[in-house]
Amino acid sequence: TFILDHSVLDSFRAINRLLAGGYHVSWATKSFSAGGKNYPAGSMMVSGPGIAEKLRSLATEFSLQVRAGIPLQDSMKLKPLKLGLYQPWTADIDEGQTRWIFDTWEFPYTTIHNQDIRNGHLKEKHDVIILTSLTLQRIMDGQEEGTVPSPYAGGIGKEGLAALLEFVNDGGTLITLNASAELALTHFKVPLTNVVNTFSPMEFYCPNTLLKIDIDNTHPIAYGMEDTAAVVFNRSPVFTMNSDKEGSQAKEPSSLDLKVVARFPGSNPFMSGFLNGEKFLYNKPALVDVSYGKGKIIIFGFR
Numbered sequence: 001t002f003i004l005d006h007s008v009l010d011s012f013r014a015i016n017r018l019l020a021g022g023y024h025v026s027w028a029t030k031s032f033s034a035g036g037k038n039y040p041a042g043s044m045m046v047s048g049p050g051i052a053e054k055l056r057s058l059a060t061e062f063s064l065q066v067r068a069g070i071p072l073q074d075s076m077k078l079k080p081l082k083l084g085l086y087q088p089w090t091a092d093i094d095e096g097q098t099r100w101i102f103d104t105w106e107f108p109y110t111t112i113h114n115q116d117i118r119n120g121h122l123k124e125k126h127d128v129i130i131l132t133s134l135t136l137q138r139i140m141d142g143q144e145e146g147t148v149p150s151p152y153a154g155g156i157g158k159e160g161l162a163a164l165l166e167f168v169n170d171g172g173t174l175i176t177l178n179a180s181a182e183l184a185l186t187h188f189k190v191p192l193t194n195v196v197n198t199f200s201p202m203e204f205y206c207p208n209t210l211l212k213i214d215i216d217n218t219h220p221i222a223y224g225m226e227d228t229a230a231v232v233f234n235r236s237p238v239f240t241m242n243s244d245k246e247g248s249q250a251k252e253p254s255s256l257d258l259k260v261v262a263r264f265p266g267s268n269p270f271m272s273g274f275l276n277g278e279k280f281l282y283n284k285p286a287l288v289d290v291s292y293g294k295g296k297i298i299i300f301g302f303r
Contacts, residue, residue: 002055003034003069004044006224009105010062015044016106017058019080023048026075027223034069042223045075076220083109084126086117089152090143094133094177094303114142115151117160122167129167133178133235133303136186161187169293178303181237188297190290191258194237195280204280208234209273213262213286221261221289221298229262230271231286231302239285239301262287 004011006027018025028043046055059066085102087095102109112129122129131139142155156164165188168174176184184190196204210230217225241258264281286301 001045001047001069001071002051003039003067004046004064006040006042006044007226008064008224010064011044012105012107014055014058014062014064015046015078016108018046018048018051018054019078020108021054023051023054025078026072027078027220028072028074029076029220030074032072032074035067037067039069040224041218042220045069045072047071080108081127082125083107084112084116084122084129085109086129086131086139087111087113088134088138088142088155089114089148090138092132092134098130098132098177114154114156114160117156117163120159120163120166122163123170123172126167126172128173128175129164130175131177131180131183134180136180136182139180139183168295168297171294173296173298175298175300177300178234178236181239181299181301184290184297184299185237188290188292189256190288190292190297190299191242191256192239192285192288192299193242195240196236196238199238199277199280202276204238204277206233206236206275206277206281207273208232209275210271211269211275211281212265212271213269214265215262216260219259219261219289221287228265234303236303237301238280239288241285257291259289260285260287261289 004014015025024047026045028039028041028045031038031040055066058064085095085099138155140155140157140161143153145153164174182194185192185194211233212228213231214228215222215225217223217227263286264284266283268278269281270278288299290297290299
């Protein structure tokens with residue numbers, strides 16, 4: 001068994017190649033020691049026939065440090081996932097940059113469009129679906145009929161929304177980035193409210209600003225991260241927790257458990273740019289993991 005560092009970005013390129021090659025890959029779920037060195041939770045453990053030679057080649061290609069270790073009981077086995085990345089028919093920078101990240105670090109994915117979502121049966125084709133930073137109106141309605149050729153008009157509509165609800169209830173994972181969080185808050189009865197529009201510009205103004213967040217790096221989503229990080233607040237939501245929401249189209253799922261993976265600190269999070277009204281961000285969730293039916297929704301409050 002060999003160990004790769006979860007905090008090194010090119011480790012993910014190596015891991016994706018190993019998963020595609022059928023090697024055994026897992027994450028340590030607890031910190032451990034091996035060969036006189038301490039390793040944090042999330043350290044990547046790999047094994048399988050011919051692994052030493054394969055890792056030697058990857059370590060050379062990506063300048064990785066790889067160390068030998070022993071198999072662990074406290075580990076989480078990884079498997080290749082069918083990842084779907086939603087691409088609207090309205091130009092979207094965030095989708096393009098997310099696609100660039102997947103291409104660069106060799107995450108296999110499929111681009112999906114409005115009709116693909118409206119067709120339903122999503123769990124048969126995808127394990128994970130990602131909505132990049134899009135307003136609820138752009139996701140649901142897209143471009144107006146008559147302004148573009150018919151195949152490119154409209155959004156996912158009510159049929160697509162129903163298909164996404166079914167996808168998550170059946171065990172799929174929906175990831176929303178930044179503005180697309182509104183879909184989860186409005187239609188999935190997630191116990192969060194975006195309060196950013198309740199403030200006047202005189203009370204709160206934060207344009208394209210770097211802010212500090214505190215991270216629970218014992219959660220698998222945050223493995224490999226430090227205790228704090230910088231995120232870009234760009235037309236981003238400000239979440240507040242709430243116990244009861246009305247007006248959702250979704251039925252209350254049988255199990256809904258929310259874990260905060262990252263939040264703004266209880267003091268001024270400002271790092272660079274401009275921020276007025278920092279107190280409205282104190283201790284607010286920035287990244288949450290919500291169990292929903294048999295699946296889950298992962299909501300990033302930033303791009």
